[in-house]
Amino acid sequence: MNAEKHFNPSALCRDESSRRLVAAAYEMIAERYVLARHQIGAALLDADGATHLGLHLDAMVGRAAVCAEAVALGVARMITRAPLVAVAAVRFPKPTEDEPARIVPPCGLCRELLLDHAPDLAAVISMDGIARRVPLSTLLPHKYVGTKWSADVAQSPPTSAPS
Numbered sequence: 135m136n137a138e139k140h141f142n143p144s145a146l147c148r149d150e151s152s153r154r155l156v157a158a159a160y161e162m163i164a165e166r167y168v169l170a171r172h173q174i175g176a177a178l179l180d181a182d183g184a185t186h187l188g189l190h191l192d193a194m195v196g197r198a199a200v201c202a203e204a205v206a207l208g209v210a211r212m213i214t215r216a217p218l219v220a221v222a223a224v225r226f227p228k229p230t231e232d233e234p235a236r237i238v239p240p241c242g243l244c245r246e247l248l249l250d251h252a253p254d255l256a257a258v259i260s261m262d263g264i265a266r267r268v269p270l271s272t273l274l275p276h277k278y279v280g281t282k283w284s285a286d287v288a289q290s291p292p293t294s295a296p297s
């Protein structure tokens with residue numbers, strides 16, 4: 135099966151910004167896919183309308199791997215302090231898999247990380263074959279709240295570098 139022929143963001147997404155994010159994540163991973171190295175691409179939308187891409191980095195030792203969403207978050211924060219609005223990720227199939235690419239939700243670690251940096255972030259997830267935008271916080275009830283950051287920083291990440 136040709137993954138490109140069967141993955142259609144326009145058919146999956148009902149709103150234009152989700153379609154753009156899913157298409158951006160898909161196009162990047164379709165171009166950068168390498169078996170056992172890069173399988174997922176992510177796209178992160180900021181409040182200024184810019185899209186920041188991230189590529190999953192697999193590793194020999196599984197826990198050393200870095201998710202595409204985490205890479206996209208780092209890329210976004212290198213470029214802008216604008217609030218982050220929405221994230222989407224697409225998994226590209228292995229050559230042995232007879233299935234198209236698919237939208238994947240953030241893993242548990244990424245839910246924690248993304249919500250630490252963007253409490254109001256939405257995630258584009260697939261439900262019954264349709265992409266829907268949901269508040270990421272609904273995918274991680276009772277999120278961990280530590281004492282490392284003050285409560286106001288945890289609620290609203292700093293918008294400028296500390297002086």
Ligand SMILES: [Zn+2]
Nearest residue numbers: 201240241244
């Ligand atoms: Zn993850």
